[in-house]
Amino acid sequence: MISEFYEKLAKLAVNYAVGVKKGQRVAVVGPTIAEELFQAIYVEVLKAGGQPLLLPTVEGMQELLYKYGSEEQLLYVDDIKISIFKDFDCFINIFGDYNPKKLSLVDPKKVAKSRSSPGNLEAMNYYMERSAKGEFNWVVVPFPCNAFAQEANMDLFSYSDFVQKALRLDKEDPVKEWRAVEKKQDLIVEILNTIDKIHVISEDTDLILSVKGRKWINCCGHLNLPDGEVFTSPLEDSANGHIRFTYPGIYGGREIENIYLEFKNGKVTKATASKAEDLLHELIAIENADILGEFAIGTNYGITDFTKNMLFDEKMGGTLHCALGRSPPETGAKNISAIHWDILKDMSSPGSKVIADGKVIYEEGQWKI
Amino acid sequence: MMKSFFQKLAKLAVNYSVGVKKDQRVYVMGPTLAEDLFQAIYVEILKAGAHPLLIPNVEGEEELRFKHGSEEQLIYIDEVFRIIAKEFDSLIYIFGDYNTRKLSLVDPKLVAKYYGSQTRREINKIIDERYLKGEYKWVGIPYPSHSLAQEANMDLFSYFEFVEKALFLDKEDPIKEWKIIEKMQNSLITILNTSEKISIFGEDTDLSFSVKGRTWGNCCGHENLPDGEVYTSPVEDSVNGYIRFTYPGIYLGHEIENIYLEFKDGKVIKATADKAQDMLQEIIAIENAKILGEFAIGTNYGITDFTKNILFDEKIGGTLHCALGLGLVECGGKNECALHWDILKDMKPSGSKILADNKIVYEEGRWKI
Numbered sequence: 001m002i003s004e005f006y007e008k009l010a011k012l013a014v015n016y017a018v019g020v021k022k023g024q025r026v027a028v029v030g031p032t033i034a035e036e037l038f039q040a041i042y043v044e045v046l047k048a049g050g051q052p053l054l055l056p057t058v059e060g061m062q063e064l065l066y067k068y069g070s071e072e073q074l075l076y077v078d079d080i081k082i083s084i085f086k087d088f089d090c091f092i093n094i095f096g097d098y099n100p101k102k103l104s105l106v107d108p109k110k111v112a113k114s115r116s117s118p119g120n121l122e123a124m125n126y127y128m129e130r131s132a133k134g135e136f137n138w139v140v141v142p143f144p145c146n147a148f149a150q151e152a153n154m155d156l157f158s159y160s161d162f163v164q165k166a167l168r169l170d171k172e173d174p175v176k177e178w179r180a181v182e183k184k185q186d187l188i189v190e191i192l193n194t195i196d197k198i199h200v201i202s203e204d205t206d207l208i209l210s211v212k213g214r215k216w217i218n219c220c221g222h223l224n225l226p227d228g229e230v231f232t233s234p235l236e237d238s239a240n241g242h243i244r245f246t247y248p249g250i251y252g253g254r255e256i257e258n259i260y261l262e263f264k265n266g267k268v269t270k271a272t273a274s275k276a277e278d279l280l281h282e283l284i285a286i287e288n289a290d291i292l293g294e295f296a297i298g299t300n301y302g303i304t305d306f307t308k309n310m311l312f313d314e315k316m317g318g319t320l321h322c323a324l325g326r327s328p329p330e331t332g333a334k335n336i337s338a339i340h341w342d343i344l345k346d347m348s349s350p351g352s353k354v355i356a357d358g359k360v361i362y363e364e365g366q367w368k369i
Numbered sequence: 370m371m372k373s374f375f376q377k378l379a380k381l382a383v384n385y386s387v388g389v390k391k392d393q394r395v396y397v398m399g400p401t402l403a404e405d406l407f408q409a410i411y412v413e414i415l416k417a418g419a420h421p422l423l424i425p426n427v428e429g430e431e432e433l434r435f436k437h438g439s440e441e442q443l444i445y446i447d448e449v450f451r452i453i454a455k456e457f458d459s460l461i462y463i464f465g466d467y468n469t470r471k472l473s474l475v476d477p478k479l480v481a482k483y484y485g486s487q488t489r490r491e492i493n494k495i496i497d498e499r500y501l502k503g504e505y506k507w508v509g510i511p512y513p514s515h516s517l518a519q520e521a522n523m524d525l526f527s528y529f530e531f532v533e534k535a536l537f538l539d540k541e542d543p544i545k546e547w548k549i550i551e552k553m554q555n556s557l558i559t560i561l562n563t564s565e566k567i568s569i570f571g572e573d574t575d576l577s578f579s580v581k582g583r584t585w586g587n588c589c590g591h592e593n594l595p596d597g598e599v600y601t602s603p604v605e606d607s608v609n610g611y612i613r614f615t616y617p618g619i620y621l622g623h624e625i626e627n628i629y630l631e632f633k634d635g636k637v638i639k640a641t642a643d644k645a646q647d648m649l650q651e652i653i654a655i656e657n658a659k660i661l662g663e664f665a666i667g668t669n670y671g672i673t674d675f676t677k678n679i680l681f682d683e684k685i686g687g688t689l690h691c692a693l694g695l696g697l698v699e700c701g702g703k704n705e706c707a708l709h710w711d712i713l714k715d716m717k718p719s720g721s722k723i724l725a726d727n728k729i730v731y732e733e734g735r736w737k738i
Contacts, residue, residue: 025447032401038427046437053447054427058407061423068415076420078394079456080449087448 002040005160008169009141010040014048016175017139017222018090022049027084030094032056034143037094050090059098066106074110077119085126091136095311096143100151101253108252112338132330141225142311152307165302166226166312181228182220185299189230191369192216195356198234198295200320202345202352203244204260209295210238215331228300228315233333237266239292243322247306247313247344249280256280259343266291268324283324288337293327296320297354297362310342318348318365371405374529377538378510378594379409383417385544386508386591387459391418396453399463401425403512406463428467435475443479444486454495459505464680465512469520470622477621485707501699510594511680521676534671535595535681550597551589554668558585558599560738564725567603567664569689571714571721573613573629578603578661583701597669597684602702606635608661612691616675616682616713618649625649628712635660637693653693657706663692666723666731679711687717687734
């Protein structure tokens, strides 16, 4: 019997997040450890009249490819994989792992090269184009596993409870809950879309950005589960001031602590950290990674713990996050960079606020609009 | 022990059976439970310089499809599988199971619809044509699992040893062993190819048929592992006489015991059994299933047990098997049928023999040529 947790998660993903329709081709990818979730999603796709194609990834495939593959094999992407992004209607990506550090010993340049192979870029282009046109509906859903629990310093059972709360699977009708979030955030986004200037004030922080003409996006469970954020991209040359991030920035499995950034006319002019500062400097040295690609506010108050998993962390209610590098094009922004690196700041501490065109709209972790 | 088992099996399948070459595209399918074998095969394909595509089947996929799918969904096969059949160079099919009776409660008519769908026939046709032209190599290989051990009335560890012996994985160089068999059987079929008439004598058995103009196939590990048989398709209207099979015939998980068949001018005219006689009648009522599609002799003396798994059973040294239904085109067989159903006879008891053009070629389980 498929457990209620997976059944609810599958229904949410299939019926709400991607909204599978009769006759649609639905690809489901994820690690083999997520077998039970695969089964639950399979049933819901069938019930919705869709045609499911389950593509579980065998444990060890990535690391074995780096260990034994030639350069040609590393860059090879089969047409079958490209076809998923080119021809399918929906895509459900199960996010789970048996070891998030499995590529730690692999040369990062090799990884970057493989990820930006012509085949992967072709797949990525189909994915971007077709999602922008609404022809390709996709969502990332989490699979609670020991590896993620371990990163979060938890046991699997507490971690599953954490995931349940973050996705509102503890509520009777999670789809209804996410619809309510959607509606509420639509109102917030409507107001934010009229704003020109954002001013963030907090501990060690006084940062001003222009968002004039940029679009704010409502994240309410259609692309990510869990979800809960509103984001935009600041004008590329507008960031001025300084900001201290309260959570460690994580890159390639390494933690950069107590990050402090100073901006002038859009660019980082000073960057310090109390741990792994050299890595921070390496990141900023990447082309266009010294520009803010995203500014966002997390709105999911069901997420109360930082678990070193960006899918969850960036949604935490009472936090904001900034991303250095590539900007999401749906906001109207234009920054192109090889990275899009999110870093988080707690905004629930006393005195923290976000001011929009001179009016306090957010204070100590709560909206004031 | 298990690690070296999977490594040896993978090397045998990749380097000998399908003989993967550089840059080829290789499709590997099987159940998720065979994860360690998937990994071993993946590594060998990479070492051979080729491009592996692993698509494991999630546990429950088939039975959930029957439970929740509409008829349209049941017979749907995604286009990616047609592309694979058309474009790939080889297929490695891992046979393993978590429950061999998983479809027992499904209406056999639905199962027939599922396996006999238009799309599946089209895809099989593409595969057959490319296989005959030597463009598409495939091999079925076993994954020792609890459920297969259970069918064989064994524990998993003894079952591993059974499989090891059957595939010569207990030898230092299994590939060398299979090459010897290939050579030996080549001389056997050179002689058999010149024979016109085959007669079989044994307990309750006096059967003869013509094999004039038909060719014999040498099964030596290229399509099946384990392997070890020589086979042909008798001339369709030439079968006369009677035969009693010593092993139960297995159909959709049911056992039909003590099968006795009488033939006249190529067709079954009498069929009896001790158990599941009605099922036997159902089988021969299928169009063209009264015709003998295959006659074969098992030559693998490493297989000493009947384990209710046709991949192994039909190869048992000292047995013969006949298949009702579909003839084998590669031998010149012409019978078309939705079914190809193998049944086994022990040929070791005293007095058992096979005559080719009135000369004894096989006696009491051993070749005489």
